[in-house]
Every structure is written in structure tokens, then in C-alpha cells.
Amino acid sequence: MKKLLNTLYITRQESYLHKERETIVIKQKDEKLGQFPALTIGNILCFGQVSVSPFLMGYCAEQGIGLAFYTEFGRFLARVQGKQSGNVLLRRTQYRWTDDEQRSAEVGRVIIAAKVANSRSVLQREIRNHGNNILLEKAIVHLAASLRSLKVAKTLDEIRGIEGDAAAVYFSVFNELLRNTGFAFGGRIRRPPTDPVNALLSFVYSLITQECVSALQGVGLDPLVGFLHRDRPGRASLALDMLEEFRASWADRFVLTLINRKQIQINDFKSEASGAVRLTDDARKNLLAAYQERKQVEVMHPYMDESVPIGLLPHCQALLMARHIRGDMESYTPYMVK
Amino acid sequence: MTEDDYLYISALQHCAYCPRQFALIHVEQVWEDNRYTAEGNLLHERVDSGVAEQRQNRRFERGVLLTSHQYQIVGKMDLLEIEANSESDSKRYFPVEYKRGKPKVENWDRIQLCAQALCIEEMRDVKVEEGAIWYWEVRRREPVVIDEALRAHTIAIIEQAHVILKSGKTPAPVQDKSLCRACSLIDICSPDQFRRDRSMKYLESIFDENRVVDISGDSE
Numbered sequence: 001m002k003k004l005l006n007t008l009y010i011t012r013q014e015s016y017l018h019k020e021r022e023t024i025v026i027k028q029k030d031e032k033l034g035q036f037p038a039l040t041i042g043n044i045l046c047f048g049q050v051s052v053s054p055f056l057m058g059y060c061a062e063q064g065i066g067l068a069f070y071t072e073f074g075r076f077l078a079r080v081q082g083k084q085s086g087n088v089l090l091r092r093t094q095y096r097w098t099d100d101e102q103r104s105a106e107v108g109r110v111i112i113a114a115k116v117a118n119s120r121s122v123l124q125r126e127i128r129n130h131g132n133n134i135l136l137e138k139a140i141v142h143l144a145a146s147l148r149s150l151k152v153a154k155t156l157d158e159i160r161g162i163e164g165d166a167a168a169v170y171f172s173v174f175n176e177l178l179r180n181t182g183f184a185f186g187g188r189i190r191r192p193p194t195d196p197v198n199a200l201l202s203f204v205y206s207l208i209t210q211e212c213v214s215a216l217q218g219v220g221l222d223p224l225v226g227f228l229h230r231d232r233p234g235r236a237s238l239a240l241d242m243l244e245e246f247r248a249s250w251a252d253r254f255v256l257t258l259i260n261r262k263q264i265q266i267n268d269f270k271s272e273a274s275g276a277v278r279l280t281d282d283a284r285k286n287l288l289a290a291y292q293e294r295k296q297v298e299v300m301h302p303y304m305d306e307s308v309p310i311g312l313l314p315h316c317q318a319l320l321m322a323r324h325i326r327g328d329m330e331s332y333t334p335y336m337v338k
Numbered sequence: 339m340t341e342d343d344y345l346y347i348s349a350l351q352h353c354a355y356c357p358r359q360f361a362l363i364h365v366e367q368v369w370e371d372n373r374y375t376a377e378g379n380l381l382h383e384r385v386d387s388g389v390a391e392q393r394q395n396r397r398f399e400r401g402v403l404l405t406s407h408q409y410q411i412v413g414k415m416d417l418l419e420i421e422a423n424s425e426s427d428s429k430r431y432f433p434v435e436y437k438r439g440k441p442k443v444e445n446w447d448r449i450q451l452c453a454q455a456l457c458i459e460e461m462r463d464v465k466v467e468e469g470a471i472w473y474w475e476v477r478r479r480e481p482v483v484i485d486e487a488l489r490a491h492t493i494a495i496i497e498q499a500h501v502i503l504k505s506g507k508t509p510a511p512v513q514d515k516s517l518c519r520a521c522s523l524i525d526i527c528s529p530d531q532f533r534r535d536r537s538m539k540y541l542e543s544i545f546d547e548n549r550v551v552d553i554s555g556d557s558e
Contacts, residue, residue: 002525086367089506113544121551144547151545219526220368303540304531319528326366326508329537336544337551 004295004309005042009288010050011281013072017044018053041065043214045207047284048072066214073278074203079213085220093325094221094238104227105156107324107332111228111244112163113150114334116143118248119170121337126177139173142166156228163244170248180259182266192276196269199277200258200287204251205243207291208314212239212246215314219322242317245335250310254294263290302338339410345499347404347413347453350492351446353499356517358527360499361508368526395422404457409496415454431458433469440475445491447471448482452492455484 008024010017016027024041026033038059043066046052052067060067061082068079084091097103120143123136146166153159167188175185178197185197193199213236216223226237228244258264268283279287295311308316317335324332353360362368391398402415417434435451448471455466470479482488502509511518511529518529543549 088367089365110541110544113541117544117549120547124551147545147547220366303536304528319526320531323528323532324537328508328510328532329535331537331541333537333540334544336540 001306001308002312002315004311006036006040007043007045007292007295007311008036008041009292010044010046011048011072011285011288013049015046015050016053017046017050017056019056019059024056038063038065043068043210045070045210047074064218066210066217068210068213070206072281073276074206074284076206076210079210081217084222085217087220090220090322090325091222095225097325098225098227098238101156105154105159108156108159108228108241109150109153110332111241111334112159112166113147114336115163115244115247116146116150116166118245118335118337119143119166120147122177122248122252123170123173133176135173135176139169142169160228174252177256178259180262183259192272192274194275194277196264196266196277197255197259199269199279200255200264201251203279203284203287204255204291205247208246208251209236209239209243211311211314212236212242212318215318216242216321218315219318221318221322221325242314242321245317246313249335249337250313254291258287258290300338302336303333341405341412344405344410344412345496345503347411347450347457350411350453350495350499351450353502354444354446354449354491354495356512356521357498357502357509358511358529359521359523361502362523362527364499365503365506365508368523395424396420397422402458404454404461406453406457406460408460409453409456409493410500411453411457411496413454413457415458418458429464431455431462431464431466433458433466434472434479435469436472436474438474441471441473441478441480445488448488449492449495451482452484452488453496456489456492 008026010026012026012028012033014028015033018025018027019038020035022038023035024038024044025035044052044060046067046069048071050069057067057080059065061080064082066079069077071077097107120140123140123143127133127136127140143166146162146169149162150159153162171185171188174197178185183197184195186195188201189195189198190202193202213223216238221238223236223239224234225231226239226241229235229237229240231237264283264287268280268286269277270280271277295309297310298307299310299313300306301308301313301316303320304316313335320329320333323329349360349364352363390400397420399418399420400416402418404413404415405411415433416436419432419434421430421432423430433451433454435447435454437447451469451471455469458464459466466484468481468483470481472479511527511533513533515529518524518527521527
């Protein structure tokens with residue numbers, strides 16, 4: 001199994017990153033903030049006013065170190081992409097399959113089934129830990145019906161329909177999972193998120209999306225061409241497909257933990273004139289630290305039967321996706337919480 | 339197929355070692371260096387340089403370019419010793435291959451040497467009876483008899499390699515796990531995962547609404 005490499009989150013405004021021999025150096029004006037051997041780094045995520053030397057950019061591209069830029073609020077700006085892997089056969093097959101309605105439906109179906117199953121698991125666990133809840137129970141029954149429908153779904157439209165319905169049901173009871181007064185959830189709002197829970201979800205979803213982009217590139221797949229998510233210029237559609245496996249199982253649970261353990265508080269958020277809500281700098285740092293910590297926790301991979309750190313799950317799934325496309329497995333095996 | 343597409347002789351040992359490794363490298367273009375491969379590259383760099391030498395009735399040619407149209411393979415011979423026989427007009431062609439490691443029981447290295455011999459036989463219209471492999475780790479030259487059995491094995495590997503390249507398919511992992519331990523591609527290949535396809539069974543459990551989920555280890 002591949003080793004989980006470190007991710008650098010650069011949040012200090014006016015930081016400057018450059019290359020010194022085989023290390024990455026972080027400076028702010030004349031002060032050296034840190035220095036890391038490049039071999040230990042898998043990804044660098046820059047938030048806000050952070051500059052990177054072109055030589056370091058080239059080096060990251062060459063070494064396969066993911067480099068992405070976000071606004072301070074976590075809105076994606078750009079990523080630096082290196083040379084593509086030489087596995088042309090893999091990518092050609094990916095393009096052929098994603099162009100084919102039936103193939104796309106086959107892969108999409110199992111991904112959404114895992115998403116629904118994982119969402120259901122989150123709700124079931126809540127009941128196990130905190131007692132009966134009529135709203136959750138009804139949702140759990142509904143999601144079982146969603147799974148049954150998915151089992152026989154044939155077209156992408158059907159699958160997307162079932163997914164939309166299941167997501168609506170799941171988010172309609174999401175508020176039941178929050179046990180920190182001050183945090184309420186009235187539904188999923190995205191552009192921009194106008195309440196703290198939505199802001200947290202969006203931020204963590206975008207962090208994990210970048211993990212998926214990196215992982216997919218690492219195995220030679222094209223993150224921009226997906227099965228479920230249709231082409232949109234610049235959108236990492238395949239990474240978004242893969243994210244579906246991790247929304248409930250990783251992102252939502254992480255956000256719930258932060259809120260319910262009071263690691264994030266209501267005064268950790270600032271409102272903009274537009275109504276958009278974002279984390280304060282300190283809160284964002286805390287979140288990233290907790291996120292990093294969470295990535296080190298080992299879980300048993302449900303298909304590979306191997307203990308892997310959570311941070312390596314995107315790589316595992318990317319590998320399974322690639323090998324499915326190359327014919328090693330009859331079906332793709334999405335991540336399912338076991 | 340044009341000469342540009344001919345199979346490299348140096349690829350044959352991968353195919354002999356494990357057809358999946360061969361496919362991952364030559365069909366899927368994944369390549370991961372490990373300590374063994376890096377040292378091997380260094381050794382060959384030292385050996386390839388140099389002009390041909392002549393000592394009495396023996397000629398030493400280095401880095402000899404090889405092609406066989408019959409087998410559609412190309413390559414380079416580390417060292418070719420040509421001994422002129424003073425009585426007859428015949429010459430004795432003796433290929434030598436340089437290897438980083440130790441002599442092996444298996445034929446992997448010998449197949450490479452034999453493939454080189456097949457090329458020289460075609461190119462110069464001669465018969466190559468024997469050659470040698472220089473093993474750097476033990477500083478010893480191992481003689482190799484280019485007999486019928488070795489030729490048959492080599493030709494079989496060449497054919498298998500061509501089939502894999504043409505089909506573009508990657509074979510399943512081999513059963514012998516000891517081969518996997520020494521393979522630099524173990525993380526990419528993930529042999530334990532793909533020896534048996536359990537994906538359909540896994541799917542059943544995703545759709546099983548009565549599945550009991552554990553999610554322990556979280557107090558949330």
C-alpha cells in the first residue's frame with residue numbers, strides 16, 4: 001500500500017513558497033515559517049494571498065505533488081497540473097465508457113448506491129448511539145427504498161432522480177444529528193453558503209474533492225471526465241463522482257463531530273454583506289488541523305480488507321476505479337462504510 | 339508491424355518474471371524505480387561505453403544493436419565476443435550480458451541472452467552455441483548453453499509478450515506471492531486485491547438493506 005504523504009495547508013496571508021534543493025520552504029516577508037522535504041509532501045493547498053515560485057510549481061508538477069489555490073473562504077481558484085501519466089489505454093477506455101450511457105449508468109449506479117447506503121448508515125448510527133427518533137427512522141426506511149430502486153435503475157436520468165430524492169430526504173433530517181445549540185440546519189444551500197453548517201460542509205467537500213483530483217491523477221485517470229457529472233469546462237467531474245462516496249461517510253461525519261464536540265463554535269463564523277458565511281482565520285486553522293488529524297486515523301477498507309489511513313481512501317478508490325476500467329474487476333467497488 | 343514497434347529484448351525478462359508486470363510497464367506505462375532497478379541502470383551505463391577491441395584472434399564489440407525480423411524484437415547486446423578460428427573460416431559468436439544481481443535458478447536472464455543470440459544468428463547468418471552472463475554482485479561469469487530447451491522457452495515468452503501488447507489487456511496477478519515481494523510495482527499492481535475478482539459479491543452487500551453497520555471508533 002502506498003504511504004500517506006503530508007498535505008501542506010498554507011493559510012498565512014502573504015506567504016511565499018519556493019524550492020530549496022529538494023525541500024519546500026515557506027516564508028512570510030523575511031521570516032522562514034517552515035521547510036519540508038518534498039518527498040514527504042503529497043499536496044499543497046494555498047488559501048488566499050499565497051504566492052508560489054514558478055520553479056516550485058514546475059517541481060511539484062514533475063514530482064506529482066498536487067498544488068491548488070483557493071480563496072481565503074475555500075472557493076477553488078486554480079490547480080497546477082503536471083505531465084500526465086503515460087497510461088493512454090486507461091484514459092481512452094475512460095473516455096469511451098463515460099461517453100457510453102450504459103457504461104456510465106453501471107458505474108454511476110454503484111457509486112450512488114454507496115452514497116445512499118453511507119447516508120443511511122450515518123442515520124442508523126445516530127439511532128444506535130442516541131436512541132429512537134421517528135424522523136430518522138422514516139428516513140432510513142425511505143433510503144432502503146431508494147436502494148431497491150437503484151438496484152434496478154437502468155438510465156442515468158433514473159439514477160440522478162433517485163439520488164436527488166435520497167439527498168433531499170437525508171438533508172431533511174440532518175438537523176436531528178446536530179447537538180450543539182446555535183447550529184441549525186434548514187437545508188443545503190451552496191452558492192454561497194449562508195449558514196455555518198452549510199459553510200462547513202462546502203469547505204470540507206472542496207477539501208476532499210482536491211484529494212480525489214490528486215488521487216485520480218496519480219493513477220493516470222482524467223479527473224475532468226466523469227460518469228455521473230457531465231462535462232463542464234474546468235470542472236473535475238470524475239472527482240465529484242468519487243466525492244459522492246465520501247460525503248456522508250467522511251465529510252458529513254467530520255463536520256458533525258466538529259460541531260457536536262464543540263470544536264467549532266457559532267462565533268467562529270463571519271457574515272458577509274452578501275449573506276455568505278465564512279470561517280474566521282483561526283477557526284479555519286483549527287478545522288484544517290483537525291482534518292489532518294482525522295486523515296491519519298486508520299480504518300479497515302471494506303473491499304481491500306486492509307487497514308489504511310482515511311487520507312489514503314481516495315487513492316484506494318482511484319486505484320480500484322482504474323483497475324475496473326482496465327478489466328481486473330467486473331464491477332467498480334465504491335467506498336462503503338462497513 | 340514496423341521496426342519502430344518491435345519489442346525490446348530487455349522487456350522479455352519482465353514477461354518471463356510475471357506477465358502482469360510486463361503489461362503494467364509496457365502496455366500501461368507505469369514505472370516505479372526501486373533500488374534494484376536504479377543500480378541496474380548505473381551498471382549498464384558503465385558497460386555500454388567503449389569502442390570495439392581486438393586482441394589477437396578475438397574481437398570485443400560493445401553495445402551491439404540487434405534486430406530480428408522473424409521474432410520482431412530489437413535490443414542491444416552488452417558485449418559480443420567474436421573469435422576467429424585460424425583453421426577454418428568460421429567465427430565463434432559469444433554474447434555476454436551484464437547483470438547487477440546474483441545468478442538465478444530461473445531462466446529470466448538466460449532468456450534475454452538467448453533472444454540476443456537469436457538476433458545475431460539472423461543478422462550474421464551464424465549459429466550461437468553458448469554465451470555468458472556476468473553477475474556483478476558475485477563478480478562471476480556464468481556460462482549459458484543456448485540449447486533447444488532455452489530457445490523454446492525464449493520463443494514462447496516472445497510470443498506471449500506480443501500477444502499481450504497486441505491485446506492491450508493486463509493479465510491477472512501470478513499465484514506465486516514471492517515474486518510479488520521483490521517486484522517494484524507491488525503497490526500499483528496490488529496483487530492481493532486482484533488475484534480473485536470479488537467485486538460482484540461486494541456489490542451485493544451495498545444493496546443489502548439488512549446489513550448491520552459497525553461504524554465504531556467514533557464517539558459521535
